[in-house]
Amino acid sequence: MVNRIVVGAHYGLKDWIIQRGTAIIMAVYTVIFLAVIGAVGPDSFEAWRGIFANGFMKFMTFLFFLSLFYHAWIGIRDIWMDYAKPDGLRLLLMIATAAVLVGYAGWAVQILWRM
Amino acid sequence: MAEIAIKKKRPKNLDLLSIRLPLPGILSIIHRISGAVLFLLLPVLLWLFQSSLASPESFATFKSVVGHPLIKLILLGLIWLYMHHFCAGIRYLLLDLHKGIDLESARLSSWIVFGVSIAMTLIIGAKVLW
């Protein structure tokens, strides 16, 4: 594969599948979250915190965050590939995107386990 | 390689006022914009989430921030962006499975995405913001 084009948008079946997989996880979480909010109707700090103190919700919320960051990585990278044409700039933007998302993942752990 | 000059004048239609983007096209561009805006606001949203959970004091700060009328309006906009991305995303997943691929169904499902996402935004806004 000498002529492989490595800079076009939307290549990579693996990424395509991961973007769909993470989308499904987030969609399911959204439904669960809205159902829990609807059922609990949290109106105080204790009630709100109680939702995320629950082991199942903590796990699901963390899974949601990880899916979100991976999903956003693929999506934003596609957007840079469409609009940021100079290779240097594109690389810089991709690195910055990956860097903040890894940072957010650490932040999410801290929020959920130090609350 | 790509040096073949194209001499013939081709008709161009980039008159923005005469281009009518069809509804699925509008849905698509809002899907991209919503993904990008939500990404850019992630630090703010994570900060809000953290404040709401860290301590009773930070929760009070959170409450006063999201209680501001202007912030409420912005949050309502963000809820709509999320709901649009969510509903349009599910539509894309179905299209990927070749469900509703013909023009008629694709138009109809675009209307449904706009209707459902706006309705959900109003319900959630009424429940949690006001």
Ligand code: HEM
């Ligand atoms: C329930 C939650 C979500 C679902 C079901 C979902 C679904 C999808 C789908 C199916 C795509 C692919 C569209 C395509 O290739 O044309 C996509 C793209 C994208 N998503 Fe999401 N998503 C969700 C949440 C989010 C969130 C919270 C963010 C941002 C922080 C996000 C950011 C993006 C971005 C930037 C793209 C790329 C857009 C483009 O290429 O035009 N998504 N989403």
